[in-house]
Amino acid sequence: MSQLEIQIADGIATLTMNRPDARNALGDELKAAFAAAVPALVRDGDVRAVVLTGAGGVFCAGGDLRAMLAAREGMTTERWRQRMLDLHPWVRQLMELDKPLIAAVDGAAYGAGFSLALMADFVLATPAARFCLSFMKVGLVPDFAAMHSLPRVVGVQRAKELMLSARELRADEAQQLGIVMEQCAAADLLPRAQALARSFTGASPMAISLIKREVGMALATPLDTTLAHEADHQALCYQSSYHAEAARRFIAKEPAMFSWPQT
Known part of the structure; x- marks a missing residue:
């Protein structure tokens, strides 16, 4: 059985970290599974949204510390650095995925597991x-890019506090800080995440991609550049067949092609 189960149905890819005996820790096999799965998801035009979750009531406990300690013998600083650099292609692809990424978190999201959750556009939690x-x-x-993603969510001061204190956040505080978008019961977690993902199968892939790209660069982009990009991207979307049909339905008071699912 793969340590990363992948189910694709109705335009939704659900990735389940499935190593419950190790609290879904990111060992070499699981990281290799991500390295194979993420580029395939990027290329698959039939996949319109992705859900990431963990099996056994745990999201991901982070790096496999036992394996890391075992690897110390004969491991130089440069070799360890290269091990980290080898992860970057799929980490970057997941961060820059042009499809909605939804993390469904139950139990621990520790270390790199927290970093994985931060890669998502939306975090749902129990x-x-x-x-x-x-x-x-x-x-x-x-x-796993936490130094890039966390300050953009909670601000620089709070990011430093969370990194330097290594303290645990419960779901309520994580929601107050903007890390978690909404909470739901454990039995409802995956269905809610998949319902949210399913709503995007009716949305404009072009608009999603452009919004994600621009918002991702927002904190490092001057206002004039953002305004220029808005004009470029709006012109592209305006000429799309999706916009024409969506506008026609709106005027005709027909059901919308895209609708955010109600809680």
Whole structure:
């Protein structure tokens, strides 16, 4: 059985980290599965949205510390650095995915597991969800792009506090900080995430891609550049067949092609 189960149906890809005996820790096999799966999702035009979750009541406990300690013998700084660099292609592709990415978090999202959740456009969580950038507890720095993503969600000061304290966030505080978008019961978590993903199968892929790209660059982009990009992208979307049909339906008071699912 693969440590990363992939189910594709009705335009939705559901990725389940399936290593419950190790709390879905990111060992070499699971990372290799991501490295194979993510580029395939990028290329698959039939996949319109992606849900990422974990099996066994845990999202992901982070790196496999036992495996990391076992690998220390004979491991130079440069070799370890290269191991990290080898992860970057699929990490970058997941961060820049031009399709909605929804994280469904139950239980622990620790270390790199928290980093994975931060890659998502929307994080849904159960009341039992726990978030922690635990790296400082073992003398490491956050990875899997958390130093890029977390300050953009919670601000620089709070990001430093969460990284340096390595304290745990419960679901309520994570929602207050904007890390979690909404909470739901464990039994409703995956159905809600998939309903949200399903709503995007009726949306404009072009508009989604352009919105994600522009918002992702917003904090590093001057206003004049943003305004120019808005004009470019709006012109592209205006000429699309999707916009023409969506506008026609709106005027005719017909059901919309895209509608955010109600809670």
